[in-house]
Amino acid sequence: MKGFDPRTSFGYETSQNYDAHPLGDEEDTVGFLAGLADGGDALEFAVGTGRIALPLREAGVRVDGVELSQDMVDRMREKPGGDRIEVTMGDMSQVTTGRAYGLVYLVFNTIGNLLTQDDQVRCFENAARHLTDDGVFVIECRVPTAPARPDHRYVDVERLDVDGVGLGVGRYDPVTQVLDLNHIRLGADGLAFNPIRLRLAYPPEFDLMARIAGLRLRDRWGGWHGEPYTAASGRHISVYERARD
Template structure:
């Protein structure tokens, strides 16, 4: 980031997003592209909402972008899908879901003439309604929800949600 134009003027704070403090408030706090799923317990996800709420200015909003879970309805909650299939390489999406912890262990496996590569990640999946409850625990409420960044309607066909939370006014 420092190498980009103006990057030196951007303050950076490193830390756990569920606990780190900056000492400032902001009009916008956001987590995009399933970032909240990197917190692997419900308690940590709730702490993240609470931390976001602490960092919001009075009229600020917390924006969360996350996919809508589609838990594998396959035996053993496991599956393998082919992502790429060519003469000299294969890409596989290998997953296991634990409904008790809501953790999806996924691995993008690449096999080819140049070898084998793994890209594993674990994510805790949660539905929008669970995030809404986390927001209420943190003193926030849902302001709006869309099915994409272009304002698409959020409905049963939506694969992701953009949820905007604001402080609960007393």
């Protein structure tokens, strides 16, 4: 995407509007993760504004975070309890907190923000470095649909209101597996753009990344309630553990 700058895609404006439209699965996500943490500590890669970390902390799990955007962390600090999350600033595929955790997690397609396969492998390796011997690494990610679109291009109607519409305009490169996506809002108050780039991968590729990092798949679900993962699933929640001899 010409002119895209990943350093500003989660800058001040995004941080101020990030929580305006909750996904609605926060409670389910927290319940699932709290069960896996089982009283131990957790680390969230790309902790952002604390959408998951803060309620998970309220559920009794001590949560640390890794985050690239200072603006997103500043927004979290403005929320009740936001000062209780210890955050290490930097790239989630590289930086370390110096601690080990029973749970490391990365939700809402965020591994796609790493735009090369090498960086995504390094993310798995970094997660493995932060795990206790019996710890687990959890990824939530949508199953890609862009590769199946005609000509790898599409326009989706994401919102349709009386006073405006929201469109998702995407273009997928099958060579790099990178999706250029712009969420466009047209309304009486003007025009707004929210561009993002994501490297898409299917679950078997993540499983291979895990093997490279010394991990293996323990469970895979189609939702936070333990729904079976099938060919019809729109997303997967994959749980990895250390590979055993």
